[in-house]
Amino acid sequence: MxxxxxxxxxxxxxxxxxxxxxxxxxxxxxxxxxxxxxxxxxxxxxxxxxxxxxxxxxxxxxxxxxxxxxxxxxxxxxxxxxxxxxxxxxxxxxxxxxxxxxxxxxxxxxxxxxxxxxxxxxxxxxxxxxxxxxxxxxxxxxxxxxxxxxxxxxxxxxxxxxxxxxxxxxxxxxxxxxxxxxxxxxxxxxxxxxxxxxxxxxxxxxxxxxxxxxxxxxxxxxxxxxxxxxxxxxxxxxxxxxxxxxTSAIIYDQLSCSCKDIVHANEWFAIIEEALDQFRSKYGAAVLELKLTEVDASTLAMLEGTPMDEWLSMVRESQEMKDPLIWVQSISIETLETIDMESSGLTENVISVMNNWDIKDWKEIVSDVYQHPRLSRFMETLTEEDYKNIERSASAFLQKELIVKE
Known part of the structure; x- marks a missing residue:
């Protein structure tokens, strides 16, 4: 045949x-x-x-x-x-x-x-x-x-x-x-x-x-x-x-990086650079969402001591002269369960309310941005998975903010 x-x-x-x-x-x-x-x-x-x-x-x-x-x-x-x-x-x-x-x-x-x-x-x-x-x-x-x-x-x-x-x-x-x-x-x-x-x-x-x-x-x-x-x-x-x-010249992806036992900024920058270099050598140019995992109370306190925008800016600066291009679009934090257990009753109550929201509720929450006459045309339509990611990010943010301030 x-x-x-x-x-x-x-x-x-x-x-x-x-x-x-x-x-x-x-x-x-x-x-x-x-x-x-x-x-x-x-x-x-x-x-x-x-x-x-x-x-x-x-x-x-x-x-x-x-x-x-x-x-x-x-x-x-x-x-x-x-x-x-x-x-x-x-x-x-x-x-x-x-x-x-x-x-x-x-x-x-x-x-x-x-x-x-x-x-x-x-x-x-x-x-x-x-x-x-x-x-x-x-x-x-x-x-x-x-x-x-x-x-x-x-x-x-x-x-x-x-x-x-x-x-x-x-x-x-x-x-x-x-x-x-x-x-x-x-x-x-x-x-x-x-x-x-x-x-x-x-x-x-x-x-x-x-x-x-x-x-x-x-x-x-x-x-x-x-x-x-x-x-x-x-x-x-x-x-x-x-x-x-x-054929893709640039890959979009999420890169997880363990922050286990990290207490100093120089250690943190070292593991981030190593992770990005490994990704670059394997996949080439990329736009990445950096996800920090195994973040304990000490690492969280170090990170919260400086606005996250500054950490992100420094990571981007470290990659500027490297080829091929890696652009870190965002940094998110995934805390250890032991930290989650220490969150206050107020935190738990707020998160509990959010967990009961459906897609319609979340659409109302973000409507000011997505109905903006100038901004909306530049933004992608949110999927159900996007709304779930917003919920997870909001929960993590509340936990970090209230824990650090307690």
Whole structure:
């Protein structure tokens, strides 16, 4: 049986504005803002080197309806490189780069096929193997109806059938729901591979047949942690091999650092620098949330003696001249349980009240910030996990503040 090889890519979000980053020096901010382009270039270089039979790009090439001229130019140049190496590309546009958006039209080379608003099926012949690729592009930003019924049934058992779909698993409320589908609906089409886009978390929903989200190629904020990239897929009838290829130029993550038995500031700075250097050598450039663990009463008293903003500023200063870039976005403290037990009745009463708040209550608490006419447009929508993190941080803050003052 003949196998084929292709790259499954989605959610490039070229020229993303990178919300939520504050205080970063201009030269470092430029590195961050260029990271989607660096990730895209890594994809192009990988294709030139590995020469897959074709590439699938499953939506959201750009970050919004008003595509920047730079993003469009970079993308067109990348497609020209692939054309020079005779690598076909199949594109379906998603909710961020829908067909109705505003853009300066660049003519894409002949190796690129762009699916239109009506679902269609394209035929390829690869080493005596018939391959059919089906997909559609969003005609507008909000495609709420299920589109799976528009995909034809795969009846030719000798050919390889691939579906491209930018959409959401029905019932998943963690993201905006577009073009919803169920796994059973996809399986029933008898396709050999479903290449999904829209959800930025890399995941395999089903393996026989593969129903796969490749995730985005570059993290853009704190909720998109870990390495990002695409899948290099080798596929034949009844078998698929998926290899993850990292493209992310900068990783967003949380780094835990033990402060056990730390009583002096120089000791603290030493363990923090060591932890950051180890992360850098393993993963490269990053935006990190630093989490201090095993913090006892002595360490807590030392840290509380100076505003946390000063500790954060000193950590950032220690990393300024190091390459690749590591930007510490925040520092949080996780105290030992023995400290928690010493908290006052007042602390426990306040925390108990907070524990009874639901998502609606927390939305009201933060509404002044998220309804601000100027600030709100620069802020990401909070998820249920974000609200849980706010609750945990508030509890830890109350414990530290009241313990130190007692």
């Amino acid at each position: 003949t196998s084929i090889r292709f790259f499954h890519v989605a959610d490039l979000h070229l020229d993303s504005p990178f919300k939520g980053i504050t205080s970063m020096p201009d030269h470092q901010l430029k590195i961050l803002r260029d990271s989607t382009f660096v990730a895209f270039q890594t994809l192009i270089q990988s294709a030139v080197q590995e020469k897959p039979d074709f590439i699938l790009i499953v939506g959201d090439i750009y970050d919004g309806e008003d595509r920047s001229l730079r993003a469009q130019h970079k993308f067109q140049q990348g497609m020209e490189v692939l054309n020079n190496h005779q690598i076909p590309v199949f594109i379906c546009h998603g909710n961020h780069d829908h067909l109705g958006g505003k853009w300066t039209r660049f003519q894409l080379p002949s190796n690129v096929h762009v699916f239109q608003k009506k679902t269609e099926k394209v035929h390829l012949r690869i080493q005596q193997q018939d391959v059919y690729i089906s997909g559609f592009s969003y005609k507008e930003r909000h495609v709420k109806e299920a589109m799976i019924s528009s995909y034809s049934q795969a009846n030719d058992n000798e050919a390889i059938h691939i579906g491209m779909l930018h959409g959401s698993l029905a019932g998943d409320k963690t993201h905006d729901v577009y073009a919803p589908f169920t796994k059973d609906e996809l399986i029933s089409k008898n396709y050999d591979y479903w290449a999904l886009g829209h959800i930025h978390k890399r995941q395999v929903l089903h393996m026989e047949p593969p129903i796969v989200y490749s995730g985005n190629i570059q993290s853009r904020h704190r909720n998109e942690r870990g390495p990002k990239g695409f899948y290099d897929v080798t596929l034949e009838k009844g078998d698929a091999q998926l290899t993850f290829i990292q």
